[in-house]
Amino acid sequence: FHGDEVIYHSFDIAEDDPYGYYAQEFLNGLTPNGLPPHALKLKLNCPVILLRNIDPANGLCNGTRLVVRGFERNTIDAEIVIGQHAGRRVFLPRIPLCPSENDMFPFKFKRKQFPIRLSFAMTINKAQGQTIPIVGVYLPNPVFSHGQLYVALSRATAKRNIKILIQKEKPKEKLLTSMKNIVYKEVLT
Structure with a gap:
């Protein structure tokens, strides 16, 4: 600045x-x-x-x-x-x-x-309840609690305004293009 x-x-x-x-x-x-x-x-x-x-x-x-x-x-x-x-x-x-x-x-x-x-970035928990025009999600590890990935992705106003960076755990692994959304089915029944 x-x-x-x-x-x-x-x-x-x-x-x-x-x-x-x-x-x-x-x-x-x-x-x-x-x-x-x-x-x-x-x-x-x-x-x-x-x-x-x-x-x-x-x-x-x-x-x-x-x-x-x-x-x-x-x-x-x-x-x-x-x-x-x-x-x-x-x-x-x-x-x-x-x-x-x-x-x-x-x-x-x-x-x-x-x-x-x-505040150049915020945690998923801090972003809950907010609407953010452009969302970048950095996931060096799998999301760690129920619904957390949904909360992160649902902050944006449109799908095209979301960018996700998923880090590989080891340099020799193939490129990751997906992430598990942790869901505890017991909570939903």
């Missing part, structure tokens, strides 16, 4: 740490799943994905894809690119974010940052 890079740094704290055992540099180096990075590096027109539900009624839900249109000190000007709110301009604030309970930290960690991250 052309233009200058803008870097937004987070404000990280370890709660219940009166003696300062956890240095700021250590906290800044943490990037648990579902949290934006400490140094969020963006440029104009770069694609991002929202990491939290902010305002579902106005299209700001976890998984919403946006394009950055401008930078302010405490907000990011963005445009929703997919869905019924496509084209709507929104201002994203910094909000306090905590990692999920699954991340086993020996302390409570809080990061105040914009709830977005760069």
